[in-house]
Amino acid sequence: MDKIKSFFTNFIDVIFFVTVVMFKILVYGKHMSSFKSSFIPALASVFVLVSIACIFKTRGRARFLYICNCIISIFIVSDLIYYKYFKDIISVSVLISGFQLNAVKSSVANLLDFKDFLYLFDIVFIIPFINRYLTSQNRKLSTKVRVSMFLVFILVGIFIDFKSFYALSKEQPRLLTTMYNKVYIAKKLGTVNYHCLDIYNCVFANINRLTPVSKDKFQAIEYFIDKSKSSHENLNGIGQGKNLIMIQVEALQGFVINSSVNGKEITPNLNRWISRSEYFDNFYYQVAAGGTSDAEFMTNNSLYPASAGAAYLLYSGNEYNAMPKNFKNKGYYTAALHGFRESFWNRNVMYRKFGFDNFYGEKSYKQNESIGLGLSDKSFLTQSVEKLKNMKSPYYAFLITLTSHFPYDDVNKYGDFDVGDYKGSLIGNYMKAIHYTDEQLGMFLDELDKNGTLKNSIVVLYGDHYAIPKDKQDQLFNFLKTGSKSDLEWEKLQKVPMFIHFPDESVKGVNHVYGGQMDIYPTVCNLFKLKEEDMLGKDLFNPESERVTFRNGSFIDKDCYYSSQDDIYYDVNTGNKISKSDKLEKEEDYILNQLGYSDYILRHNLIKKLNLDKNK
Structure with a gap:
C-alpha cells in the first residue's frame, strides 16, 4: 500500500496529464464526430510526450507536461471553434494563408462558447497546485529510473503509433502526405498525432523550398x-x-x-x-x-x-x-x-x-x-x-x-x-x-x-x-x-x-x-x-x-x-x-x-x- 501511495505521490503529474488529456481528446472527439477509433493512437501519442517528460527531473517533468497540456488544450479549443464554421480542423497551411481566418473573423464572437474554455480549466486552477505540491515534496528519481521510464513509454508509444500510421497509409495511401481530409486523420490517429503530422509536412515542404534557384x-x-x-x-x-x-x-x-x-x-x-x-x-x-x-x-x-x-x-x-x-x-x-x-x-x-x-x-x-x-x-x-x-x-x-x-x-x-x-x-x-x-x-x-x-x-x-x-x-x-x-x-x-x-x-x-x-x-x-x-x-x-x-x-x-x-x-x-x-x-x-x-x-x-x- 505504501508503494502504491509513494508511486502516486511521485508521479501525480504524469497520472493527471495522461488522464486529463485523454479525457479532453475523447470529449473533443464527440463534439467533432465519433472518434472512438482514435483512442489507442491518441493514447500512444500521449505516451510519447510522457516519455520525453520522464527524461527531466521532477520539476522539469512537471513543467514540460504543463506546457504540453497548454498546447494540446489550445489546439483543441481552436479546432472546435474552427470546426463550427468550416467543419474542418485548423492546420498550419490555414494559419500561414490567413484567408480562412479572415473569413471567419467577423463571426468569431458568435462561434465562441463558454463550454469550450472548460478545456483550459485544469491549466488555470488545478495544475499549479500539483506543481506546487511536487516542488514541496522535492523527491528525486535516479537517472536509471528516469531512463527506464523513458524507454518503456517511448517504445510502447512508437510501436502503437507505427501500427496506426501504417494501417491508415494502407487504407488511404495518399492521405498522410496530402492531408486532404484532416478530420478523418484526426479521427483515425487522434488530435495530437494529426497536428504533429501537419507540422511535419509543413516543415518538410518549406525545407525543400530553401534551396535557392540559380x-x-x-x-x-x-x-x-x-x-x-x-x-x-x-x-x-x-x-x-x-x-x-x-x-x-x-x-x-x-x-x-x-x-x-x-x-x-x-x-x-x-x-x-x-x-x-x-x-x-x-x-x-x-x-x-x-x-x-x-x-x-x-x-x-x-x-x-x-x-x-x-x-x-x-x-x-x-x-x-x-x-x-x-x-x-x-x-x-x-x-x-x-x-x-x-x-x-x-x-x-x-x-x-x-x-x-x-x-x-x-x-x-x-x-x-x-x-x-x-x-x-x-x-x-x-x-x-x-x-x-x-x-x-x-x-x-x-x-x-x-x-x-x-x-x-x-x-x-x-x-x-x-x-x-x-x-x-x-x-x-x-x-x-x-x-x-x-x-x-x-x-x-x-x-x-x-x-x-x-x-x-x-x-x-x-x-x-x-x-x-x-x-x-x-x-x-x-x-x-x-x-x-x-x-x-x-x-x-x-x-x-x-x-x-x-x-x-x-x-x-x-x-x-x-x-x-x-x-x-x-x-x-x-x-x-x-x-x-x-x-x-x-x-x-x-x-x-x-x-x-x-x-x-x-x-x-x-x-x-x-x-x-x-x-x-x-x-x-x-x-x-x-x-x-x-x-x-x-x-x-x-x-x-x-x-x-x-x-x-x-x-x-x-x-x-x-x-x-x-x-x-
Missing part, C-alpha cells in the same frame, strides 16, 4: 516556358465574349462512355451530348497524390501536381497566373461551385489565390439531399442552374460534382439502374453511381439548352481521375472482356472523357489527339484569346506534340508508351516492347525537365518572380 536555372525555366507556348491558328478567338462553363465530374472514367450493361447504356446523357460536341477520345487524367484537387490545379494553371503531397496544401501561399484571374483581366465574372464543405482540399484558400470572385460552397447550397459524401448531384446541379441564371455575363463558372465519389456504396440512393451480374461488386456499384450522375448532368445541360444559356456559352466537361483502382483491375478487365492485362492495356484504360460543346454545335466530332488535363487551360486561352503565360500544356486544337506526361515520369502518345517504373517502352498500336532509341531518350529528358521545372516553379514561388520580370 540565375541560370531561372533563365532555363523562362526559356522552356516560352518554347512551350502553342501557336494558335485553329478556332482562335471563337469564344470571345461568351461564357465558359467548366464541369469537373468526380471519378468519370472513359470506359463507361458508349458502353452498356445488361442491355442499357451506362451514360446515355453524356453519350448524347458527346455527339453534339467536340469529343476527345484520347484524353488522360494526370493527377498524382492530390487526386481531385490536382485535376482542378492542372486545369486552372497548366502546371503539374506536386511531386509529393498536394499542391493545394503545400503551395497555398504561392502566386498563380490561373484561369480565373486571366478571365477577370478580360472583364469576366468568375465563380467556383461545389456543394461540399469549403475547406475540403483547402479550396477556400486556393480559389482566392486563383482569382475566383466567388466560391459557392456548402454554405451557399440548401443541404436538402445527401448521397455518399454530401450534397447529391441532383440537388447541386439543380441549384447551380439558378446560380448561373443570376451571374452577369460574360462569366467563367467552374463546377465540381461529388456523388460518384469512391467507394460508391450509397447504392440504395442511386436509383434502380440494373447492373445485372455486377450487382454488389465495386464496378457494379460504380456503374450505378455514374449512371445517376449522368442523369443529373443530362438534366443540367438540357436545362441550360432550354433556357438559352448555351447559345452564348462554351461548355467543357471532363473527368478528374480514375474510378476503378488497380487492385480491382480484374473487375474492369472482365467487364470489358479484355484479353490482355498488360501494363500498356491498363494505362490505356486511364482515359477520362472530355468534350467541348460550342454554341449552335458549330464545332463537333471525334478528335483523336492525345491530351490531358494540363492541356485544358492553353486550349481555353486559344478559344477565348486569353494571354498564355507560364503554362506547360498544349492547345488541343493546335498541338505541336501529342505527348501526355504523367507525374511519375511516364508518358504516352499515339505511337509510344513509356513506363518509368519499369523503364520499358511499348508500341501503343501493337503492344510490343520496343528498344530505347536516341529519339526516345531525348523525349524522356524533355519529360524530366518539364516535371522538374514545374516543381521549381511551385517550390520557389517562381510565378511571382516571372511576373515581376514581365513588368520590368
Whole structure:
C-alpha cells in the first residue's frame, strides 16, 4: 500500500496529464464526430510526450507536461471553434494563408462558447497546485529510473503509433502526405498525432523550398516556358465574349462512355451530348497524390501536381497566373461551385489565390439531399442552374460534382439502374453511381439548352481521375472482356472523357489527339484569346506534340508508351516492347525537365518572380 501511495505521490503529474488529456481528446472527439477509433493512437501519442517528460527531473517533468497540456488544450479549443464554421480542423497551411481566418473573423464572437474554455480549466486552477505540491515534496528519481521510464513509454508509444500510421497509409495511401481530409486523420490517429503530422509536412515542404534557384536555372525555366507556348491558328478567338462553363465530374472514367450493361447504356446523357460536341477520345487524367484537387490545379494553371503531397496544401501561399484571374483581366465574372464543405482540399484558400470572385460552397447550397459524401448531384446541379441564371455575363463558372465519389456504396440512393451480374461488386456499384450522375448532368445541360444559356456559352466537361483502382483491375478487365492485362492495356484504360460543346454545335466530332488535363487551360486561352503565360500544356486544337506526361515520369502518345517504373517502352498500336532509341531518350529528358521545372516553379514561388520580370 505504501508503494502504491509513494508511486502516486511521485508521479501525480504524469497520472493527471495522461488522464486529463485523454479525457479532453475523447470529449473533443464527440463534439467533432465519433472518434472512438482514435483512442489507442491518441493514447500512444500521449505516451510519447510522457516519455520525453520522464527524461527531466521532477520539476522539469512537471513543467514540460504543463506546457504540453497548454498546447494540446489550445489546439483543441481552436479546432472546435474552427470546426463550427468550416467543419474542418485548423492546420498550419490555414494559419500561414490567413484567408480562412479572415473569413471567419467577423463571426468569431458568435462561434465562441463558454463550454469550450472548460478545456483550459485544469491549466488555470488545478495544475499549479500539483506543481506546487511536487516542488514541496522535492523527491528525486535516479537517472536509471528516469531512463527506464523513458524507454518503456517511448517504445510502447512508437510501436502503437507505427501500427496506426501504417494501417491508415494502407487504407488511404495518399492521405498522410496530402492531408486532404484532416478530420478523418484526426479521427483515425487522434488530435495530437494529426497536428504533429501537419507540422511535419509543413516543415518538410518549406525545407525543400530553401534551396535557392540559380540565375541560370531561372533563365532555363523562362526559356522552356516560352518554347512551350502553342501557336494558335485553329478556332482562335471563337469564344470571345461568351461564357465558359467548366464541369469537373468526380471519378468519370472513359470506359463507361458508349458502353452498356445488361442491355442499357451506362451514360446515355453524356453519350448524347458527346455527339453534339467536340469529343476527345484520347484524353488522360494526370493527377498524382492530390487526386481531385490536382485535376482542378492542372486545369486552372497548366502546371503539374506536386511531386509529393498536394499542391493545394503545400503551395497555398504561392502566386498563380490561373484561369480565373486571366478571365477577370478580360472583364469576366468568375465563380467556383461545389456543394461540399469549403475547406475540403483547402479550396477556400486556393480559389482566392486563383482569382475566383466567388466560391459557392456548402454554405451557399440548401443541404436538402445527401448521397455518399454530401450534397447529391441532383440537388447541386439543380441549384447551380439558378446560380448561373443570376451571374452577369460574360462569366467563367467552374463546377465540381461529388456523388460518384469512391467507394460508391450509397447504392440504395442511386436509383434502380440494373447492373445485372455486377450487382454488389465495386464496378457494379460504380456503374450505378455514374449512371445517376449522368442523369443529373443530362438534366443540367438540357436545362441550360432550354433556357438559352448555351447559345452564348462554351461548355467543357471532363473527368478528374480514375474510378476503378488497380487492385480491382480484374473487375474492369472482365467487364470489358479484355484479353490482355498488360501494363500498356491498363494505362490505356486511364482515359477520362472530355468534350467541348460550342454554341449552335458549330464545332463537333471525334478528335483523336492525345491530351490531358494540363492541356485544358492553353486550349481555353486559344478559344477565348486569353494571354498564355507560364503554362506547360498544349492547345488541343493546335498541338505541336501529342505527348501526355504523367507525374511519375511516364508518358504516352499515339505511337509510344513509356513506363518509368519499369523503364520499358511499348508500341501503343501493337503492344510490343520496343528498344530505347536516341529519339526516345531525348523525349524522356524533355519529360524530366518539364516535371522538374514545374516543381521549381511551385517550390520557389517562381510565378511571382516571372511576373515581376514581365513588368520590368
